[in-house]
Amino acid sequence: MPSASRPLGIRRRLANFCFIGLSGVAAILVLAPLGAIFGYLVYKGIGSLNWAFLTNTPRPVGEAGGGMANAIVGSTMILGIASCIGIPLGIGAGVYMAEFGRGRYVNIVRFTADVLNGVPSIVVGIAVYALVVLPQQHFSALSGGVALGIMMIPTVARTTEEMLRMVPNTIREAALGLGIPQWRATLQVTLRTASKGVITGIMLAFARVAGETAPLLFTAFGNQFWNLNPNQPTAALPIQIFAYAISPFDEWHRQAWAGALILIVLIVVAVAAVRVVTSRGTMQGNA
Amino acid sequence: MSFSQKTEFRPLLRFQTPVRETAAGQQPALVTPPAAPRIELHTSRISKYLDGIFRYSLLICSFSVIAVMALFFFELTSRSKLSIARFGFGFFTGNTWDPVSGDFGAMPFIYGTLVSSLVALVLAVPLAVGVAVFVTELCPRHLRGIVSFTVELLAAIPSVIYGLWGIFVLAPLLRNYVQPWLAKYFGWTDIFSGPAYGIGMLAAGIILAIMIIPIIASITREVLVAVPQSQREAVLALGATRWEMVRVAVLRNARVGIMGGIILGLGRALGETMAVTMLIGNRPEVAKSLFAPGYTMASVIANEFSEATDDLYLSALVEIGLVLLIVTVIVNACARLLIWSITRGQAARNNA
Numbered sequence: 001m002p003s004a005s006r007p008l009g010i011r012r013r014l015a016n017f018c019f020i021g022l023s024g025v026a027a028i029l030v031l032a033p034l035g036a037i038f039g040y041l042v043y044k045g046i047g048s049l050n051w052a053f054l055t056n057t058p059r060p061v062g063e064a065g066g067g068m069a070n071a072i073v074g075s076t077m078i079l080g081i082a083s084c085i086g087i088p089l090g091i092g093a094g095v096y097m098a099e100f101g102r103g104r105y106v107n108i109v110r111f112t113a114d115v116l117n118g119v120p121s122i123v124v125g126i127a128v129y130a131l132v133v134l135p136q137q138h139f140s141a142l143s144g145g146v147a148l149g150i151m152m153i154p155t156v157a158r159t160t161e162e163m164l165r166m167v168p169n170t171i172r173e174a175a176l177g178l179g180i181p182q183w184r185a186t187l188q189v190t191l192r193t194a195s196k197g198v199i200t201g202i203m204l205a206f207a208r209v210a211g212e213t214a215p216l217l218f219t220a221f222g223n224q225f226w227n228l229n230p231n232q233p234t235a236a237l238p239i240q241i242f243a244y245a246i247s248p249f250d251e252w253h254r255q256a257w258a259g260a261l262i263l264i265v266l267i268v269v270a271v272a273a274v275r276v277v278t279s280r281g282t283m284q285g286n287a
Numbered sequence: 288m289s290f291s292q293k294t295e296f297r298p299l300l301r302f303q304t305p306v307r308e309t310a311a312g313q314q315p316a317l318v319t320p321p322a323a324p325r326i327e328l329h330t331s332r333i334s335k336y337l338d339g340i341f342r343y344s345l346l347i348c349s350f351s352v353i354a355v356m357a358l359f360f361f362e363l364t365s366r367s368k369l370s371i372a373r374f375g376f377g378f379f380t381g382n383t384w385d386p387v388s389g390d391f392g393a394m395p396f397i398y399g400t401l402v403s404s405l406v407a408l409v410l411a412v413p414l415a416v417g418v419a420v421f422v423t424e425l426c427p428r429h430l431r432g433i434v435s436f437t438v439e440l441l442a443a444i445p446s447v448i449y450g451l452w453g454i455f456v457l458a459p460l461l462r463n464y465v466q467p468w469l470a471k472y473f474g475w476t477d478i479f480s481g482p483a484y485g486i487g488m489l490a491a492g493i494i495l496a497i498m499i500i501p502i503i504a505s506i507t508r509e510v511l512v513a514v515p516q517s518q519r520e521a522v523l524a525l526g527a528t529r530w531e532m533v534r535v536a537v538l539r540n541a542r543v544g545i546m547g548g549i550i551l552g553l554g555r556a557l558g559e560t561m562a563v564t565m566l567i568g569n570r571p572e573v574a575k576s577l578f579a580p581g582y583t584m585a586s587v588i589a590n591e592f593s594e595a596t597d598d599l600y601l602s603a604l605v606e607i608g609l610v611l612l613i614v615t616v617i618v619n620a621c622a623r624l625l626i627w628s629i630t631r632g633q634a635a636r637n638n639a
Contacts, residue, residue, distance in 0.1 A: 012528055019530035023425060026417025027434060030504070033497045034441050037452045044455075092348025100342065109349045111623065112356050118551065118619030119612060120558020122585045123359070126592065126608040130362040150355055157352065181334035183341035211445020214560040214585070218593045238447045238561075245451045246565060253455070260448045271443050275436060 038264075045261025048254035058224050058240075061249055068259050070226050071235040074141065075210070077228070078220055078236055081145025082152060082209055087202055089149075090156025091191075094198075097157065098164035099186055110161070113154040124151055125215035133219060141227075141234035144220030148212060152205040159201025163194040200274045207270040211263055213238035237263050359612060367606035369599055378606060384571045384587075386595070391603040393610070395571040399488070399581035403563060404556040406492025406577065407499055412549055414496075415503035416538075422504075423511040424533055435508070442501035450565030453494045458485035458566065461493075466578060481576040484568065489577040491567040495559055499552035506551055510544030510629050511537055547625030554618040558611055560585040584611050 008016075052065050059066030093113070097106050124147050132143040167190050175185035191198065213236075216222075221233040222243065237259055244256035370378065374391060381392015422434050462485030469479040514537050522536040538545070568580020569590060584607045595601040 008528065012531070016528035016530040019533065020425060023417040023421040026414045027421045027426075030414050030418045030441070030500055031434070031437055034437055034444075036456065037444065037448070040452060040456055041448070089348050089351050092345045093352055096345035096349040100345065106349075109352050111620070113352045114623045115616050115619045116352060116356055118554045118558075118615055118622075119359070120560065120585055120615055122558065122560045122588050123363070123608050123612045123615070126588065126605060127359045127362050129592075130366050130605075131358065153352060153355070157349075182338045183334070186341070207443050211443075211447060213445070213447045214589055217589055221593070238445060241451060242447050242561060242565070245447070245454060256451055260451055263445060264448060267443050267445065268440065271440060 041257065041261055041264060044254070044257035048258040049261060053255065053258050057226060058255075061252070064251070066255070068235075068237065068240050068255065068262075070223065071237045071240040071259070072262065074220070074223065074227065074234040075237040077230060077234060078141050078144045078148060078216070079206070079210060081142060081230065082148035083202075083206065085146060085149025086152025086205060086209075087156055090153045090201075090205070091160050091198065093153065093157040094160025094201075095164065095186060095191065097161040099190065101161075110158070113157050117154040117158070120214075121147075121151060121212050122214040122217075125218055128215065129218045136231075138231075139219060139221035139233040141220050141230040141232065144216045144234065144236065145230070147215035147219050148209040151209050151212065151215070155205035155208065156198075156201050159204065160194075160198050163197030163201070164190060166197070167193045196277055199277060203270050203274045203277075207267045207274075210267055210270070211238055213242050217242075363605055363609040363612060367602050367609050369602035370606045373599065374603075378603070379610075382573065386591075386600050389597070389599050391599070393584070393603075393607055395573050396582050396584040396587050396607060397610075398573045399567065400557055400583040400585070402488055402577075402581065403491040403495055403567065403583060404553060406488065407495035407556045408549065408553060410493065410496035411500045411503060411552060415500045415548075415552070416507055416545060418500070418504045419507035419511055420533055420537070423508055424537065425529070435505075438501050438504050441497070442505070446498070446559060446561040447565075449494050449498055450562040453490060453562060453566045454486070457494060458490050461485050461490055470578075477575055478577050481574075481578045483578055484580065486566050486568045487578050487580045488567065488574075491563045491581070491583070492577070494562045494566055495556045498559060498562065499555050502555055503545075503548045503552040506548030506626060507541070507545050510541040510548070510626070513544070513629055514540045541629070543625055544629035547622045547629070550618055550622035550625065554615050554622060557618065558585055558615050560589050564589050584608075 053067035053069075054072070055069050056065060056067035057070045058068065093109065097110055100106075128143055128147040128150070132146055133139055136143070171193055172185065172190055175189035176182070180188075216236050216239050220236050220239065222239040223233045223235040227234050241256045241259045241263065244252040244259070247253070370391065374381065378391065378393055379397065380394055381390070382394050383390050383392050384395065385391070418434070418438060422431055422438075426434060462483050466479070466483035466485070466489070470483065473479045518536040518540060519532055522532045527535065563583050564586035567583060567586060569582050569586060570580040571582045571587070572579075574581065588604055588608055588611075592601075592604050595604055
């Protein structure tokens with residue numbers, strides 16, 4: 001066939017060449033900021049990171065030293081409260097959608113979860129302020145944990161549901177066929193089979209809320225001193241970074257970079273752990 | 288050993304008829320189960336209650352999602368009543384924001400939110416679609432995982448760190464190099480004119496673009512993967528080049544889903560708070576130039592909410608939050624419907 005062996009027209013070849021080139025350039029342009037952010041973060045952060053930063057509380061302006069120890073502990077406390085709220089509710093909702101999910105109600109829940117996922121974090125902050133802080137009359141780590149916990153629910157629920165749907169029905173039937181009650185079959189067989197995927201969802205949700213600042217601004221509020229009481233205003237790493245970044249002092253800028261480095265290391269470790277868990281397991285995504 | 292006892296299985300296994308038929312006595316000798324497991328089954332009445340409890344507690348968990356959403360709407364509406372009653376629709380068109388004299392108009396914030404999001408979309412959409420196409424259609428297999436993982440990482444960086452980087456790296460870069468250049472060649476458009484501060488609408492738009500690229504890219508990737516392989520093969524078999532194949536077979540089939548991803552990115556950009564607050568300059572005015580500082584709905588809440596002393600001030604801020612909530616719910620609902628129509632409700636999340 002003569003037409004098959006005819007070389008491509010110059011225009012088509014050029015268009016093809018441009019297309020491949022442009023999408024490659026797009027990939028590089030997207031990856032460049034990531035490199036720039038990480039590079040600069042490590043470069044600036046390492047220099048200001050020292051033992052005092054990890055063990056001291058903030059000092060007044062002008063005094064050397066000082067650190068973010070209270071913010072690190074505060075963040076841990078807030079995230080712990082958030083996990084206690086977000087993970088059980090999220091897994092419960094996900095299991096219900098996947099295992100008992102038929103009909104309109106489940107569709108509404110799924111849709112609401114997806115929409116809730118897109119609600120701006122600052123709006124969650126206002127709502128929790130109105131729900132928890134106003135009745136209590138003071139800011140607290142508890143209210144911060146509630147805000148972050150609410151933000152974890154949709155992510156955890158949707159991943160749990162997706163992962164449970166990937167569990168073959170034969171496994172459920174086998175479990176029920178042994179005569180064990182449904183709650184044990186669901187918890188000990190179905191959920192356990194999907195556990196890697198569920199953990200992925202939890203870690204992703206955790207990584208997402210770990211860096212959230214906006215909802216904490218008027219729930220946990222921040223604190224310059226040690227506080228281990230969940231019912232009091234508490235320092236959090238992201239709030240501290242924000243406050244220091246917009247301040248006019250060089251020393252505080254340095255500390256903001258160090259805090260950011262700690263925060264990002266925490267999050268990257270979480271995401272990388274997810275990657276390792278999922279790539280080893282059998283629960284790879286479909287298609 | 289009669290089989291009538293064996294029908295104790297019934298609550299667990301819903302199909303009892305076959306068992307009954309065998310019980311009728313075709314080959315009773317063949318089926319004589321050991322007695323031990325049966326005893327355990329007889330005691331399973333408690334587990335029936337447990338099943339009920341289990342089911343209802345899961346129902347409560349799933350209902351919590353709806354309850355949270357409803358509570359959000361209820362709280363924000365009831366707390367913004369004062370401002371709604373006082374200003375009515377004029378709240379959205381008013382240009383002054385004066386807490387001292389109690390005069391509140393949200394126009395500058397609405398304008399700032401829309402413009403910064405628009406700038407972000409213009410910059411992010413081509414790049415995000417380009418990356419998604421690169422990953423699914425062009426990239427060598429071993430690079431695929433790395434590129435998509437890196438884009439995922441971009442989504443995991445907290446907003447406040449983007450802001451930090453924006454203040455100390457992006458803003459000086461814009462002030463010293465990009466803005467003078469833009470002003471020199473495109474100053475006549477009025478969009479790129481005025482003093483180059485570094486921080487302002489343009490900086491906020493750029494940082495937003497970086498932040499929403501991962502969302503648009505990952506949704507686009509999901510929809511591109513959902514395009515059947517046979518479509519690609521059919522077009523290639525007709526003698527198309529790579530570009531023609533992507534254009535005709537892939538992008539055309541996936542355009543609704545990509546639209547969904549873009550709207551989802553828009554939803555994120557509209558509500559993004561910290562990075563924008565740190566970069567937009569926080570000045571409540573409507574300026575034509577992108578170099579000028581602005582203010583967004585989210586950042587005014589972040590900056591002023593904990594300082595709002597009187598009830599009207601607080602109520603006005605909550606009303607801005609309510610508007611933000613309504614807009615993002617609508618935007619996200621549209622996006623989800625579009626994406627669901629493509630991927631049928633299940634996300635192909637983990638494919639590298």
